[in-house]
Structures are given as structure tokens and as C-alpha cells.
Amino acid sequence: MELVLATHNKGKVAELAPLLAPLGYHLRPQSDFGVPEAAETGLTFVENALLKARHASQHTGLPALADDSGLCVDALNGMPGLHSARYAGPGADSAANIAKLLEALAEVPVDQRSAHFHCSLVLLRFAEDPAPLITEGRWPGRILKAAQGSGGFGYDPVFYVPQYGCSAAELEPALKNRISHRGQAVRALLERLRAEG
Ligand SMILES: O=c1nc[nH]c2c1ncn2[C@H]1C[C@H](O)[C@@H](COP(=O)(O)OP(=O)(O)OP(=O)(O)O)O1
Numbered sequence: 029m030e031l032v033l034a035t036h037n038k039g040k041v042a043e044l045a046p047l048l049a050p051l052g053y054h055l056r057p058q059s060d061f062g063v064p065e066a067a068e069t070g071l072t073f074v075e076n077a078l079l080k081a082r083h084a085s086q087h088t089g090l091p092a093l094a095d096d097s098g099l100c101v102d103a104l105n106g107m108p109g110l111h112s113a114r115y116a117g118p119g120a121d122s123a124a125n126i127a128k129l130l131e132a133l134a135e136v137p138v139d140q141r142s143a144h145f146h147c148s149l150v151l152l153r154f155a156e157d158p159a160p161l162i163t164e165g166r167w168p169g170r171i172l173k174a175a176q177g178s179g180g181f182g183y184d185p186v187f188y189v190p191q192y193g194c195s196a197a198e199l200e201p202a203l204k205n206r207i208s209h210r211g212q213a214v215r216a217l218l219e220r221l222r223a224e225g
Pocket residue numbers: 034035036037040068080095096097098099112113114125145180181182183184196208210
């Protein structure tokens with residue numbers, strides 16, 4: 029059985045593939061089907077995940093899984109949050125988003141740089157599934173004063189992980205998946221699927 033990963037983000041695909049392996053689906057990124065990017069017009073992570081999953085499922089006629097996620101910084105009242113991917117403007121890359129974040133926090137001391145990643149996952153088990161499975165994950169940390177590390181994607185180089193004393197970009201991929209917002213949300217999804225048979 030095929031499952032479309034309703035994302036254009038290769039970093040997410042790399043993380044989701046091992047996390048979803050227990051499901052036994054043949055995972056197909058939406059680019060395999062030429063699915064165009066969905067408009068993320070929702071006001072919440074879960075709305076955007078629903079929009080992306082539905083868009084990919086309608087386009088392919090297959091089951092689809094979407095991840096909408098972002099970095100919420102307490103000193104910025106939760107920004108960039110829902111707008112994380114386009115914080116520095118439409119089509120901004122991670123370097124530009126990180127530069128804007130570090131600038132916005134330039135005067136904020138270390139003890140006030142707390143933040144968390146949020147992930148909402150939506151699984152449509154078949155096209156037109158009227159009862160999508162929805163799970164969430166949350167990963168607390170704080171924002172560094174400068175980027176460090178080269179792994180992961182997005183804001184990982186500036187996201188400090190206190191338990192490991194390094195940035196998320198310095199974690200082995202398997203370790204990041206064990207503790208991250210995305211790992212938590214996928215494990216919750218697997219539990220729901222097991223519970224529902
Ligand atoms: O583990 C993570 N490590 C670092 N950064 C992360 C992570 N998880 C989400 N993020 C950031 C990347 C992007 O700035 C935003 C997600 O935006 P979001 O719209 O969900 O994803 P996206 O536009 O990159 O791909 P797509 O919408 O096709 O799934 O949060």
C-alpha cells in the first residue's frame with residue numbers, strides 16, 4: 029500500500045521515513061506525483077496539516093500524511109510559529125529565517141530565549157477519509173546566539189537541546205527522531221493506529 033508524504037521538505041521526508049517504517053507502507057513523496065505546493069491558509073498548525081494532506085490525497089487518490097510544524101519563541105510571543113517557513117519573506121531559505129530570528133533576539137538574554145517546536149500530523153487513511161487521524165508533538169529548548177552544527181534542517185542549528193548540551197543540528201538523526209516534536213507526533217500516530225486496529 030502506498031502512502032503519499034504531503035510535503036515538499038526533504039528534511040521532513042528523511043526524518044519521517046524511518047519513523048513511519050513500522051507501518052509497512054510504501055512511502056512516496058508528493059513530488060513523485062507532481063503535486064504542487066498547497067496554499068497554507070490555515071490559522072493553526074492542524075488546519076494547515078489538514079489542507080496539505082487533503083490536497084495531496086485529492087491529487088493522487090491515495091492515503092496521505094502531512095506535517096505542519098514550526099518554532100514558537102516565548103520572547104516573541106510565539107513567533108515565528110505558524111509563519112516559520114516564510115518568516116524572512118515568501119520563499120525564504122533557512123539561512124535567511126535564522127538570520128532574522130537571531131536579529132529579533134539580539135538583545136534577549138540567555139535565560140529568556142526559551143522556545144519549542146510544534147508538530148501537527150494528519151493522516152488521511154484513504155482519499156476523502158472523513159475522520160483523519162490527528163496527533164501532535166512538542167519539543168522544548170532555547171534559541172542559541174549563533175548557529176552551530178550542520179545536520180537536520182530549518183532552525184535546527186539555532187535550537188539548543190538542554191539534555192544533550194548541543195544544537196538540534198548536532199544530534200544524530202536517530203536521536204533527534206527519538207526526542208523531537210515530529211518523533212513524538214509519529215509515535216502517537218502509531219499508537220492510535222494500533223489501538224484502532
Ligand atoms: O525539526 C525541525 N527542525 C528545524 N526546523 C523545523 C523543524 N520542524 C519544522 N521546522 C521549521 C522549518 C520550517 O521553517 C517550518 C515548517 O514549515 P512547514 O510549512 O510545516 O514546512 P515546509 O514549508 O518546510 O514544508 P511543507 O509545508 O511542504 O511540509 O518549521
